[in-house]
Every structure is written in structure tokens, then in C-alpha cells.
Amino acid sequence: ERLAEFEAKILRGEKIEPHDWMPKEYRRQLIRMIEQHAHSEIIGALPEGTWITRAPSFKRKMALMAKVQDESGHCQLLYNAAETLGKSREAMINDLLIGKSKYSNVFNYPAKTWADTAVIAWLIDASAIVNQVANSKGSYGPYCRALERICQEESFHLRYGYHNVVTLATGTPLQREMVQEALNRWWRPIMHFFGPPDTVSEHGAILMKWKVKMASNDDMRQSFLKQYLPKIFELGLTVPDIDLHQDAETKQWIIGDPDWDEFFRVINGDGPCNAERLAVRRTAEENGAWVRRALKKNTHAYTVPLS
Amino acid sequence: MAIQNLLLRMADDALIIGHRNSEWTGLGPILEEDIAFSSIAQDKIGHSLALFTMLQEFTGLTPEQAAFSRNAQDYTNCQLVEYPIGGYDFSLMRHFLFDTAELLRYQLLRDSSFEPLAKLAKKVVGEIKYHVFHANTWVVQLSAQGTEESHSIMQQALNTCYPLALGIFEPSKVEQELVDTNIFLGEKHLQNLWQDSIKETLQKAGLILPSLTDETVGYGGRYGYHTEYLQPLLDEMTEVYRLDPTAEW
Amino acid sequence: EELDQFQTFEVFCREKTGAHHVHVGSVHAPSPEIALSFAKEQYGRRGKVLNMWVVKTADVYVMDExxxxxxxxxxxxxxxxxVDYARVRDRIDAFKQKQQTILE
Amino acid sequence: EELDQFQTFEVFCREKTGAHHVHVGSVHAPSPEIALSFAKEQYGRRGKVLNMWVVKTADVYVMDExxxxxxxxxxxxxxxxxVDYARVRDRIDAFKQKQQTILE
Structure with missing residues (x-):
């Protein structure tokens, strides 16, 4: 009955809106996914944020500020989209801080040099865009509308990152070496970014049917490799994967084992920066508490945002 | 050249306060405020870039060379802007006191006899008006409309910032020449306008100006005398640039 | 501890090209002034925003799906x-009538 | 309450699922419920309007002109x-050119 109508609506390509009926599981999975995406944006702002004060030129400084600002902006948009499903923003932030709700594993690694920020801005934002473009065709209205604006703003990140990497790769020997080393550090976390091969991931099937998850992990990884490996090689840069090769007939890129044990170890809290990221986030929340207390004083009951 | 002195201290002020306020990016008390405060910091860096580009006509230095290869004693920013960001109360109060002066300064400069500066002033006055709108809204919100706790925190921030803010108006050695050549009406004049302007918002906010004792007034910056905070800031700011100042970053 | 939650405002932007205000999202804010300042930054920092409205979410009446x-x-x-549309209709006409006479 | 002093409501419609709500105009009405029904009358007729919001005009905060x-x-x-990051192509080609000459 209602489930059939709900699924038929999705099949017809229509969007589900906040006041429509939806299965509990659909609401729960959507909140989980959008919440994690929002957390990844605010935590993702931290490694790059530390380099704003050391950016080597006016334009890079302003661009990196605008990029990290966008990440806060995207986090705000995504929390809003998730809030229309009935979970308050403060509850989501709280779940992040107590470690109950996850964020993208790639941000548990440190940005060691200026070239790291260039590789992050280019290849990690590129990976995020592959994921976001797929999800923007999903079934939930507010999430798609948020992603529409996010993808527009991400196109600047991508171009800025690429311009940055190209400037370093075609610059002095010191710059070239710095960007190659950064790429060596970030290659494996980027391969982890799309998640383990689908056989292992348990949310898969139902999320695909309800257009919550739009593409498999392997398809998204493959789309990333197809688009960006040629550009990396064109700059004479290499990636740290001796088994990486392109299958002659299928043109598919085959990668070596990126060590999924490390992926699960880090995602469960044992990466180089897990503790530090949440600690910085907690300090920021605590330092701002007096401000929020002052603002909360004169406001009325909280209402769920509309769309 | 009097105009160089004015352009340099305005450029240094905007660069250093923009740099300091950028340290809040991603760490603000509320997401929406994080976004707003970052835009204001970006605008400041943009203003300093415009001013250093104007200075290039006189000095031949690119903005990067001018900004990334000087030490503290060659900087002419007022001491107020170099202090660490502290709590959000300090950064907000500095933002309020500094930007109120900045708006009045650029409004005056719209009629400057130095054409490029008048042109820049006309272009950015709208942006700075928003900076002041933002500052006024927050100072009133956290003081009069906040809690007892936030009101006392903001009063304390005003007590700390106000003496330092007077350093904005420390007269330079070319003050008279600027006034005579109608480039700028002078820091004294600006300070009078500023005193009236902040009074209005402080009244609405229920905050009172602290009494002044001479040694707390933040003079010295215009003549290269700075606090111990500036050099570490510059070392951090130029860390990557110094790896190879001739390279393109 | 009780989470410090505060209200949201719905944001509507009018772009240079379009004539109508379009709903773009919402912001958390304690007051309309701050909501406008936030909305300007979040939804107006790029491109062609000409004007902006904010409305407390609680003040929006929704026709249920x-x-x-x-x-x-x-x-x-x-x-x-x-139901009472007819009775209300002539009352509006009367109201418009009265407005007319005031204007003349 | 004073029925003939009608206040105005701003009306926002969403044409199809997934779209944003767009401001389509305003109606005079004594209450939100009636405003919604008038709005449906006036703006719902043409296309298939799926969702509608009305807001008292007084509740709309505007960034003044x-x-x-x-x-x-x-x-x-x-x-x-x-736009600022477009000219990357020529830099790569110049680089490849230089690499070429080094190899020879």
C-alpha cells in the first residue's frame, strides 16, 4: 500500500519531500548518510584549515579561506537537509563528538606540507564530487537540492586544487618533489575514500532500490580512476601502487590491495589524527558554548526546517 | 611620500587582522557565524592585496614581496590587530572597534585627492558597511540581548580592546602633509567620528567605555614598535613562501 | 545536558536574473537581523543575489502534502x-470597495 | 476578530517534487487557512501545484533596498x-615542451 506507492514514486524519478510518508528504514538510513556527509565536511575543514595561515600568496590564502569556508557552508546545508527528517543539528553534532556517528576516514590523516593541501583540494574533492554527483540524482528532495548547490561550489575547489598541483608539478624541483611526496601519502586514503568493495559493505541493496545510494563503491572508484589517472600521469607524477594497471580489453583500472585492514583500523578510531580531530572539534564547541547560551536565551521552541 | 605611508599602514592593518580572523575559519561558535566571519576575513585580505598593488607603483615590489619578506620592525600596523584571536569575545570586540573605524576611514577616502585610493574606497565601502552591520548586530546581541554571563564577558573584552583600538589613530609623521594635500583628513578627525559612532552601538549594547591609563594605550605600531606576537605571526605566514621566494606558488 | 538548540529561519533569494524570490534553504539564528546576515553569507556569497527575505520557520503555514x-x-x-468561501468572497469585495473609496 | 481588516500573506509554491518553493504573489485573507485556500484558488489553477506555503507579510524580514x-x-x-583557475592548459604544455627538450 503506502510502501508500494512510495517505491513507485521513486521509480518514476519523483522526489520524496519532508512531509511525505516514508518507511522508517528510509528515514534512518538517510539521516545516517547525510549526517556522515556533514561531519566529513566540518572535520575535512581541519587539515586544510591549518595551512590558511601559511598560504604562500594572497590568492592562495584567500582561495583556501573560501574553500574551507565552503566546507562549513556545505556542512550547514547538509545538517539542514538531515534536520528536515527530524533529527536536530545539536543532536547530530553531539553524536559526532561522542564518536557515535562517523565521518569520512580520509580526514584522519595529517596534511604534512603545503603540497598536501593541493592534493587534497584536487583529488579528495574530486572523489567527493564523484560521490555527490551520483547522490544528487537520489530520491530525497532536500538532500538533492543541497547537493545541487554543493556541487556548484565544489567545481571551484576542483579547479583551484588542480591549478595548485599543476603549479607545483611544473615548478621548481623542490615544488615537484613536495607534490609527488604528498601524492604518495594520500594515494591509499583516496582509494579507501570510496569504501570497501561492495561485497563487503552491508547497506548496499536496499539503499540502491530507494535511490539513497546511487552507485556502488567500485563503480565510483573506477569513475575516479578513469577521470584522474591520465591527468596525474600527464604531469609526470606517479602513484604508489606497483600493481596498478589498465586491463587491455575492458579499459578498467585494476588497483593493488589498498590494505582494507588499515581502512577498518582507522575508521574505528586508530588513525594518526582521529583523536586530534575530535579534540579540536570539541574545543571549538566548548569555546563557543557561552555564545550559544547567550543566543538561546531569547528564542522559542525549535521547529523542524521545511525543505 | 605621504601617500605611501598611509597606503602601507592601511595595507598592513588589513593583512594582519584578516590573517588573525582567518584563524577562526572552521572553528567558529556557530556554523553560520563561521561562514560570515570567514567572508569578512577574506574581504580584509582582498583589501590589503588591492593596497599593496597600489603601492607597487611606488616601490616596484609585488604584493607578495611587500607582504612576505618584511620583519616586524618594518610593519606599520597598529598593535590591536596583531594580538592573538583569544576567545570569540576578544575577536568580536576587535572586529567591532576596528571595522567601525575602517568604514569611516574609507567613507572619508572616497573624496581623496589620490585618485586610485578614492576609486578603491567607493568600491569597498559597501563590503565594509556589511562588516560593521555584522559587528553591531553581534555586540548588541551578546551584550544587551544575551545572558548575564555574555554581557560581563563582552564588557571585559571592551575593557581590553578599547585602549588598544586607540592605536588605530596614532598620528604618523606625515599627518599634516596628508591633510594639506587633501589625501586624507587625518587620524584626529577620524577618531572623533569614531568616538561618536561606537558610542551609539555601545549604548544599545549596555556597555560602558573603560577609563584610560596611559600605559595601556596601544601606540607604537605606526612606528614599527610591536608586541611579541607579530614576529611569530609573520614567521608562520611566510613559512612556505620562504622555501623559495623566487618560485611561483 | 540539554542541547542548546535555537530556531531556524527559511531563506528566500531573488537573483539578478530571476524576478521571483526562491526558497534556498534555512539558517539557525536567534533573531531576524542575524538570520539575514547569515543568509547573506551562506546563500549570497557567490554570484547574483539581489535581495533576500528570511521568515521564522514557525511563521510558515504549510499546505500539508x-x-x-x-x-x-x-x-x-x-x-x-x-465551506464558507462564498460568504468570505463578498466580504473581500466589500473590503476592496472600501479601499477604493479611501484612495479616491 | 476584525474580519474586514484583512492582512496580506505571501504565497510560495512548489511546482513539482524536487523543485524549490517559489514566491508567486500575495493574497488578502483574515487567517492562514483561508489564505491557503485563496492562494490555491489564485495560483493553483494553472499547473499541478504540489505544495504551498503562506506567510503573513508582516512576518517576512527583508534586507532593505x-x-x-x-x-x-x-x-x-x-x-x-x-574562472580564475582556467589557464592551466598552457602551463602543462609548456612543461611538457621543456621535458621534451631535456630528454633530447
Whole structure:
């Protein structure tokens, strides 16, 4: 009955809106996914944020500020989209801080040099865009509308990152070496970014049917490799994967084992920066508490945002 | 050249306060405020870039060379802007006191006899008006409309910032020449306008100006005398640039 | 501890190109002034925003989706009875009449 | 309550699922419920309107016109737009050119 109508609506390509009926599981999975995406944006702002004060030129400084600002902006948009499903923003932030709700594993690694920020801005934002473009065709209205604006703003990140990497790769020997080393550090976390091969991931099937998850992990990884490996090689840069090769007939890129044990170890809290990221986030929340207390004083009951 | 002195201290002020306020990016008390405060910091860096580009006509230095290869004693920013960001109360109060002066300064400069500066002033006055709108809204919100706790925190921030803010108006050695050549009406004049302007918002906010004792007034910056905070800031700011100042970053 | 939650405002932007205000999202803010300042930054920091409205989410009255079918007939069947619509109709006409006389 | 002093409501409609709500105009009405029914009458007739919001005009906070200058420079910030990072191609080709000559 209602489930059939709900699924038929999705099949017809229509969007589900906040006041429509939806299965509990659909609401729960959507909140989980959008919440994690929002957390990844605010935590993702931290490694790059530390380099704003050391950016080597006016334009890079302003661009990196605008990029990290966008990440806060995207986090705000995504929390809003998730809030229309009935979970308050403060509850989501709280779940992040107590470690109950996850964020993208790639941000548990440190940005060691200026070239790291260039590789992050280019290849990690590129990976995020592959994921976001797929999800923007999903079934939930507010999430798609948020992603529409996010993808527009991400196109600047991508171009800025690429311009940055190209400037370093075609610059002095010191710059070239710095960007190659950064790429060596970030290659494996980027391969982890799309998640383990689908056989292992348990949310898969139902999320695909309800257009919550739009593409498999392997398809998204493959789309990333197809688009960006040629550009990396064109700059004479290499990636740290001796088994990486392109299958002659299928043109598919085959990668070596990126060590999924490390992926699960880090995602469960044992990466180089897990503790530090949440600690910085907690300090920021605590330092701002007096401000929020002052603002909360004169406001009325909280209402769920509309769309 | 009097105009160089004015352009340099305005450029240094905007660069250093923009740099300091950028340290809040991603760490603000509320997401929406994080976004707003970052835009204001970006605008400041943009203003300093415009001013250093104007200075290039006189000095031949690119903005990067001018900004990334000087030490503290060659900087002419007022001491107020170099202090660490502290709590959000300090950064907000500095933002309020500094930007109120900045708006009045650029409004005056719209009629400057130095054409490029008048042109820049006309272009950015709208942006700075928003900076002041933002500052006024927050100072009133956290003081009069906040809690007892936030009101006392903001009063304390005003007590700390106000003496330092007077350093904005420390007269330079070319003050008279600027006034005579109608480039700028002078820091004294600006300070009078500023005193009236902040009074209005402080009244609405229920905050009172602290009494002044001479040694707390933040003079010295215009003549290269700075606090111990500036050099570490510059070392951090130029860390990557110094790896190879001739390279393109 | 009780989470420090505060209200949201719905944001509507009018772009240089478009004539209508379009709903773009919402912001958390304690007051309209701050909501406008946030909205300007979040939704107006790029491109062509000319003007902005903010409305407390609590002040927005929503036609529930279940009533959507009420709309469906609108497209096909034209007039649809609303209980006291007739009585209210002439009252509006009277009101407009009065406005007219005041203006003249 | 005073029925003939009608206040106005701003009306926002969403044409199809997934779309944003758009401001389509305003109606005079004594209450939100009646405003919604008038709005449906006036704006619901043509297309299939799926969802509608009404807001008392008094509840809409507007960034007033003379503050529009605060938005003016938003569009000119090249550093945070794609356009400023376009000329990458020539840099790569120049680099490849240089690599070529080194190899020979």
C-alpha cells in the first residue's frame, strides 16, 4: 500500500519531500548518510584549515579561506537537509563528538606540507564530487537540492586544487618533489575514500532500490580512476601502487590491495589524527558554548526546517 | 611620500587582522557565524592585496614581496590587530572597534585627492558597511540581548580592546602633509567620528567605555614598535613562501 | 545536558536574473537581523543575489502534502467548494470597495 | 476578530517534487487557512501545484533596498570562482615542451 506507492514514486524519478510518508528504514538510513556527509565536511575543514595561515600568496590564502569556508557552508546545508527528517543539528553534532556517528576516514590523516593541501583540494574533492554527483540524482528532495548547490561550489575547489598541483608539478624541483611526496601519502586514503568493495559493505541493496545510494563503491572508484589517472600521469607524477594497471580489453583500472585492514583500523578510531580531530572539534564547541547560551536565551521552541 | 605611508599602514592593518580572523575559519561558535566571519576575513585580505598593488607603483615590489619578506620592525600596523584571536569575545570586540573605524576611514577616502585610493574606497565601502552591520548586530546581541554571563564577558573584552583600538589613530609623521594635500583628513578627525559612532552601538549594547591609563594605550605600531606576537605571526605566514621566494606558488 | 538548540529561519533569494524570490534553504539564528546576515553569507556569497527575505520557520503555514490531492483536482476540475468561501468572497469585495473609496 | 481588516500573506509554491518553493504573489485573507485556500484558488489553477506555503507579510524580514550595496561586490571575487583557475592548459604544455627538450 503506502510502501508500494512510495517505491513507485521513486521509480518514476519523483522526489520524496519532508512531509511525505516514508518507511522508517528510509528515514534512518538517510539521516545516517547525510549526517556522515556533514561531519566529513566540518572535520575535512581541519587539515586544510591549518595551512590558511601559511598560504604562500594572497590568492592562495584567500582561495583556501573560501574553500574551507565552503566546507562549513556545505556542512550547514547538509545538517539542514538531515534536520528536515527530524533529527536536530545539536543532536547530530553531539553524536559526532561522542564518536557515535562517523565521518569520512580520509580526514584522519595529517596534511604534512603545503603540497598536501593541493592534493587534497584536487583529488579528495574530486572523489567527493564523484560521490555527490551520483547522490544528487537520489530520491530525497532536500538532500538533492543541497547537493545541487554543493556541487556548484565544489567545481571551484576542483579547479583551484588542480591549478595548485599543476603549479607545483611544473615548478621548481623542490615544488615537484613536495607534490609527488604528498601524492604518495594520500594515494591509499583516496582509494579507501570510496569504501570497501561492495561485497563487503552491508547497506548496499536496499539503499540502491530507494535511490539513497546511487552507485556502488567500485563503480565510483573506477569513475575516479578513469577521470584522474591520465591527468596525474600527464604531469609526470606517479602513484604508489606497483600493481596498478589498465586491463587491455575492458579499459578498467585494476588497483593493488589498498590494505582494507588499515581502512577498518582507522575508521574505528586508530588513525594518526582521529583523536586530534575530535579534540579540536570539541574545543571549538566548548569555546563557543557561552555564545550559544547567550543566543538561546531569547528564542522559542525549535521547529523542524521545511525543505 | 605621504601617500605611501598611509597606503602601507592601511595595507598592513588589513593583512594582519584578516590573517588573525582567518584563524577562526572552521572553528567558529556557530556554523553560520563561521561562514560570515570567514567572508569578512577574506574581504580584509582582498583589501590589503588591492593596497599593496597600489603601492607597487611606488616601490616596484609585488604584493607578495611587500607582504612576505618584511620583519616586524618594518610593519606599520597598529598593535590591536596583531594580538592573538583569544576567545570569540576578544575577536568580536576587535572586529567591532576596528571595522567601525575602517568604514569611516574609507567613507572619508572616497573624496581623496589620490585618485586610485578614492576609486578603491567607493568600491569597498559597501563590503565594509556589511562588516560593521555584522559587528553591531553581534555586540548588541551578546551584550544587551544575551545572558548575564555574555554581557560581563563582552564588557571585559571592551575593557581590553578599547585602549588598544586607540592605536588605530596614532598620528604618523606625515599627518599634516596628508591633510594639506587633501589625501586624507587625518587620524584626529577620524577618531572623533569614531568616538561618536561606537558610542551609539555601545549604548544599545549596555556597555560602558573603560577609563584610560596611559600605559595601556596601544601606540607604537605606526612606528614599527610591536608586541611579541607579530614576529611569530609573520614567521608562520611566510613559512612556505620562504622555501623559495623566487618560485611561483 | 540539554542541547542548546535555537530556531531556524527559511531563506528566500531573488537573483539578478530571476524576478521571483526562491526558497534556498534555512539558517539557525536567534533573531531576524542575524538570520539575514547569515543568509547573506551562506546563500549570497557567490554570484547574483539581489535581495533576500528570511521568515521564522514557525511563521510558515504549510499546505500539508495529503492535501496535495486537493490540488490535483484543481488542474482538472476547476472550481472546488470551500465551506464558507462564498460568504468570505463578498466580504473581500466589500473590503476592496472600501479601499477604493479611501484612495479616491 | 476584525474580519474586514484583512492582512496580506505571501504565497510560495512548489511546482513539482524536487523543485524549490517559489514566491508567486500575495493574497488578502483574515487567517492562514483561508489564505491557503485563496492562494490555491489564485495560483493553483494553472499547473499541478504540489505544495504551498503562506506567510503573513508582516512576518517576512527583508534586507532593505539601500543595503543592497552590501551585496554588490559578491560577484567579483574571482579567487573563489572557477574562472580564475582556467589557464592551466598552457602551463602543462609548456612543461611538457621543456621535458621534451631535456630528454633530447
Amino acid at each position: 495529503q492535501d496535495a490531492d486537493m490540488f490535483e483536482t484543481a488542474g482538472e476540475k476547476g472550481y472546488r467548494d470551500v | 539601500q543595503d543592497a550595496d552590501m551585496f554588490e561586490t559578491a560577484g567579483e571575487k574571482g579567487y573563489r570562482d572557477v
